[in-house]
Amino acid sequence: MYITRASVKPPLSKYAAINASKAITCLVQTYTPSTAGLSLNLARVECRDPFSRRQFSSTSKAQLREYFPKPEGDKQIFKTDPAWPHPLVKHEHLTKNIYFAHRRPRDFSDRVALFMVRMLRLVTDIATGYRHDVDGPEVTDRTGKTTKPYAMSERKWLIRFVFLESVAGVPGMVAGMLRHLHSLRRMKRDNGWIETLLEEAYNERMHLLTFLKMAEPGWFMKLMILGAQGVFFNSMFLSYLISPRTCHRFVGYLEEEAVLTYTLAIQDIDAGKLPQWTDPKFVIPDLAVNYWRIPEGQRTMKNLLLYIRADEAKHREVNHTLGNLNQNKDPNPFVSSYKDPSVPHPGKGIEHIKPQGWERDEVI
Numbered sequence: 001m002y003i004t005r006a007s008v009k010p011p012l013s014k015y016a017a018i019n020a021s022k023a024i025t026c027l028v029q030t031y032t033p034s035t036a037g038l039s040l041n042l043a044r045v046e047c048r049d050p051f052s053r054r055q056f057s058s059t060s061k062a063q064l065r066e067y068f069p070k071p072e073g074d075k076q077i078f079k080t081d082p083a084w085p086h087p088l089v090k091h092e093h094l095t096k097n098i099y100f101a102h103r104r105p106r107d108f109s110d111r112v113a114l115f116m117v118r119m120l121r122l123v124t125d126i127a128t129g130y131r132h133d134v135d136g137p138e139v140t141d142r143t144g145k146t147t148k149p150y151a152m153s154e155r156k157w158l159i160r161f162v163f164l165e166s167v168a169g170v171p172g173m174v175a176g177m178l179r180h181l182h183s184l185r186r187m188k189r190d191n192g193w194i195e196t197l198l199e200e201a202y203n204e205r206m207h208l209l210t211f212l213k214m215a216e217p218g219w220f221m222k223l224m225i226l227g228a229q230g231v232f233f234n235s236m237f238l239s240y241l242i243s244p245r246t247c248h249r250f251v252g253y254l255e256e257e258a259v260l261t262y263t264l265a266i267q268d269i270d271a272g273k274l275p276q277w278t279d280p281k282f283v284i285p286d287l288a289v290n291y292w293r294i295p296e297g298q299r300t301m302k303n304l305l306l307y308i309r310a311d312e313a314k315h316r317e318v319n320h321t322l323g324n325l326n327q328n329k330d331p332n333p334f335v336s337s338y339k340d341p342s343v344p345h346p347g348k349g350i351e352h353i354k355p356q357g358w359e360r361d362e363v364i
């Protein structure tokens with residue numbers, strides 16, 4: 001169903017009349033929710049406008065609001081830069097160096113971590129109505145009757161991204177917080193782990209904020225996110241106290257899944273299955289352009305997903321590596337300087353990224 005409705009965002013600004021007249025020229029498609037009470041609205045083709053980001057939406061007036069409105073009373077501030085600037089990456093590295101890979105479990109701790117990720121994956125797939133078998137029809141009964149091939153739409157992908165990213169920002173913060181408290185409590189240095197872990201949580205939150213600029217979750221999804229955070233934060237907190245190494249391995253496997261999810265979404269874009277995201281009028285959020293410093297002419301949804309996938313691959317590398325280290329003694333190899341700079345070492349970029357992490361004897 002297609003609905004076109006000009007949104008009125010109280011209080012009415014002096015630009016309201018300008019916005020309204022501009023709004024009617026904008027092509028906008030909105031969707032009504034259809035599955036499992038999930039109501040996620042896409043504001044997919046935005047009109048660039050300096051005063052307002054959302055001219056249309058199918059969201060009710062009561063629900064409709066700018067997710068991240070410009071702060072009021074900031075007359076002296078021109079802009080606020082990210083506290084952790086994203087490292088600059090070359091476009092060729094986004095495609096050549098980043099791909100799905102799996103680290104085979106080597107001991108009991110690894111197998112526990114992988115099992116937990118598979119369980120979480122199952123729950124997430126049910127919660128977000130997602131299946132990997134996107135091409136083939138499914139046989140539903142003994143008579144051989146088949147359903148239509150399952151296909152992910154832009155809306156379904158965004159539901160999945162929002163849910164995944166709301167969970168993904170938790171482990172780094174828990175691990176960073178616990179190591180911070182450990183350092184204070186035991187009066188010991190941390191050797192550089194805390195900042196990397198907090199930066200990971202920050203980066204995941206930037207992913208979430210980016211998708212929230214494109215999609216507004218309905219009450220069901222908000223409830224799911226609330227429940228997931230309550231359960232996941234507390235489980236992570238207790239697990240990290242018991243076995244931080246298993247937790248890093250768990251995050252490494254979780255990030256493998258994240259890389260797979262974004263790889264499949266990018267494949268869908270390449271196959272022309274997501275026309276809204278390949279529409280030349282589709283605009284990615286300014287927030288994303290500024291954070292990843294995406295050059296002019298490359299600001300497409302596909303490139304945005306390539307940047308995000310590279311971040312997930314970096315988290316995969318970092319956490320698999322941290323899972324290989326002595327949790328109490330070893331320094332963080334990603335912020336260390338090495339005696340022999342002529343050979344590749346872990347760093348912040350993705351030029352020498354290792355999908356399965358660095359072994360301890362390679363870096364310590």
Ligand SMILES: [Fe+2]
Binds near residue numbers: 165168204207312
């Ligand atoms: Fe993420």
Ligand SMILES: [Fe+2]
Binds near residue numbers: 258
């Ligand atoms: Fe991640």
